[in-house]
Amino acid sequence: VIQAYGLEKRYSIGDSEVRALDAVSVQVRRGEMLAITGPSGSGKSTLMNILGCLDSPDAGTYLLDGDDVAKLSGDRLAAIRNRKIGFVFQNFNLLPRLSALENVELPLLYSAHRDAKTVARKALESVGLGNRLHHETNQLSGGQLQRVAIARAMVTNPAIILADEPTGNLDSHAGGEIMELFHSLNAQGRTIIIVTHDPSVARHCRGEVRISDGKIVATVRHNPV
Amino acid sequence: VIQAYGLEKRYSIGDSEVRALDAVSVQVRRGEMLAITGPSGSGKSTLMNILGCLDSPDAGTYLLDGDDVAKLSGDRLAAIRNRKIGFVFQNFNLLPRLSALENVELPLLYSAHRDAKTVARKALESVGLGNRLHHETNQLSGGQLQRVAIARAMVTNPAIILADEPTGNLDSHAGGEIMELFHSLNAQGRTIIIVTHDPSVARHCRGEVRISDGKIVATVRHNPV
Numbered sequence: 001v002i003q004a005y006g007l008e009k010r011y012s013i014g015d016s017e018v019r020a021l022d023a024v025s026v027q028v029r030r031g032e033m034l035a036i037t038g039p040s041g042s043g044k045s046t047l048m049n050i051l052g053c054l055d056s057p058d059a060g061t062y063l064l065d066g067d068d069v070a071k072l073s074g075d076r077l078a079a080i081r082n083r084k085i086g087f088v089f090q091n092f093n094l095l096p097r098l099s100a101l102e103n104v105e106l107p108l109l110y111s112a113h114r115d116a117k118t119v120a121r122k123a124l125e126s127v128g129l130g131n132r133l134h135h136e137t138n139q140l141s142g143g144q145l146q147r148v149a150i151a152r153a154m155v156t157n158p159a160i161i162l163a164d165e166p167t168g169n170l171d172s173h174a175g176g177e178i179m180e181l182f183h184s185l186n187a188q189g190r191t192i193i194i195v196t197h198d199p200s201v202a203r204h205c206r207g208e209v210r211i212s213d214g215k216i217v218a219t220v221r222h223n224p225v
Numbered sequence: 226v227i228q229a230y231g232l233e234k235r236y237s238i239g240d241s242e243v244r245a246l247d248a249v250s251v252q253v254r255r256g257e258m259l260a261i262t263g264p265s266g267s268g269k270s271t272l273m274n275i276l277g278c279l280d281s282p283d284a285g286t287y288l289l290d291g292d293d294v295a296k297l298s299g300d301r302l303a304a305i306r307n308r309k310i311g312f313v314f315q316n317f318n319l320l321p322r323l324s325a326l327e328n329v330e331l332p333l334l335y336s337a338h339r340d341a342k343t344v345a346r347k348a349l350e351s352v353g354l355g356n357r358l359h360h361e362t363n364q365l366s367g368g369q370l371q372r373v374a375i376a377r378a379m380v381t382n383p384a385i386i387l388a389d390e391p392t393g394n395l396d397s398h399a400g401g402e403i404m405e406l407f408h409s410l411n412a413q414g415r416t417i418i419i420v421t422h423d424p425s426v427a428r429h430c431r432g433e434v435r436i437s438d439g440k441i442v443a444t445v446r447h448n449p450v
């Protein structure tokens with residue numbers, strides 16, 4: 001479902017150049033659960049943003065379900081971001097003045113979903129936040145905010161979930177619950193890509209791609225745990 | 226150096242009450258390195274904010290170096306926050322339009338420090354960001370932002386460092402380097418309190434306080450690793 005070839009992403013700061021991605025190629029089959037790992041600053045979020053159609057590479061090709069993403073219209077890309085892909089951001093990207101429930105129903109309001117509040121409530125209950133629905137973002141703990149971001153990414157029933165370090169603020173129990181949730185979403189046929197620093201999260205995934213300094217340095221097959 | 230007795234913190238949302246802290250008492254000796262652990266939402270950040278003089282409890286007493294914090298003037302509290310305590314925030318709290326270097330030198334500018342840029346640069350080098358000094362916060366990875374927050378907390382040479390989940394966005398190598406840094410700061414006599422979800426970080430600390438649902442449920446002594 002995802003075919004990326006030769007992705008390049010460069011930044012210039014002053015007179016030095018950062019090669020955030022260097023000739024990166026990734027293939028992900030439909031229904032796969034893949035981990036992306038690597039040191040801090042190695043290019044994982046940069047890759048995820050390109051796969052999530054939030055950013056475009058300086059070179060290389062990205063085919064999503066056979067479409068060349070670089071050739072799609074703005075409208076088509078927006079539709080893909082809203083309905084095909086659910087993105088859990090590393091820094092959550094929640095709206096500060098809104099409650100957990102309001103944040104999670106937001107993607108549904110764009111498509112005038114009839115039961116937005118009910119669907120949003122169930123998503124929050126599935127991440128253990130049924131008793132925090134009306135707390136605003138400044139009234140929630142770091143790990144609760146992370147779980148609101150996870151709930152929001154699931155709520156449009158996306159075919160692809162991209163999760164950028166979804167358990168960094170969670171204790172091992174809450175982290176384990178999130179991995180079970182991802183497993184059940186994957187069992188429904190969704191494609192799941194998880195950036196993680198946690199080896200136990202990576203072990204849960206059938207495949208693992210390791211990135212270092214903007215390059216893919218290894219592709220690993222795990223026996224499922 | 227830290228003596229807290231019977232701390233209470235309550236919030237009202239709608240008609241329900243959240244007891245974020247419930248009769249919490251903690252004593253920390255000078256030069257100790259202590260971990261605070263517990264599930265997401267259990268009250269760790271709430272406790273850290275009170276210990277860091279950023280928030281006040283609804284009940285209970287907090288003595289810092291023998292002073293009753295509730296009785297100190299606004300000026301005295303500001304001086305303590307700027308010079309005695311270095312705080313690494315769970316959500317970093319960096320200034321968006323500023324570079325890594327500018328963020329880290331900010332606490333030094335308040336006290337008109339003569340060599341602010343040099344001290345800030347060395348702090349960033351000590352967390353592996355010597356080649357990212359001039360990147361602004363939106364040009365840094367999640368783990369790089371976390372390390373900028375750590376550098377900023379060290380730069381005023383504080384006697385007490387409070388770090389709220391300082392390795393959540395770091396791979397195990399970078400996380401290990403941060404723990405070595407904390408160890409060397411502790412060896413210089415500084416008191417270090419680390420909130421963490423990472424058992425390997427907790428094992429590095431001589432003592433561990435476990436919190437659940439706003440209450441302290443265990444105090445553990447580790448043999449040093």
Ligand SMILES: Nc1ncnc2c1ncn2[C@@H]1O[C@H](COP(=O)(O)OP(=O)(O)OP(=O)(O)O)[C@@H](O)[C@H]1O
Pocket residue numbers: 011012013018019020038039040041042043044045046047090357360363364365366367368369394395396
């Ligand atoms: N807008 C930008 N301008 C300049 N450099 C950037 C920009 N965005 C990212 N970088 C650099 O590109 C590199 C890769 O960043 P990226 O966020 O993809 O890393 P990461 O693997 O997600 O790291 P982490 O595990 O710390 O989140 C980093 O070294 C970062 O400093």
Ligand SMILES: Nc1ncnc2c1ncn2[C@@H]1O[C@H](COP(=O)(O)OP(=O)(O)OP(=O)(O)O)[C@@H](O)[C@H]1O
Pocket residue numbers: 132135138139140141142143144169170171236237238243244245263264265266267268269270271272315
């Ligand atoms: N301003 C507030 N209003 C209402 N409830 C709050 C407020 N701040 C925190 N809470 C609640 O108090 C509890 C403790 O929050 P705290 O941030 O201390 O948790 P934590 O242990 O740091 O969690 P995490 O590991 O997820 O960061 C949480 O359940 C949270 O929802």
Ligand SMILES: [Mg+2]
Pocket residue numbers: 044045046090164366367368
């Ligand atoms: Mg990242």
Ligand SMILES: [Mg+2]
Pocket residue numbers: 141142143269270271315389
């Ligand atoms: Mg917290």
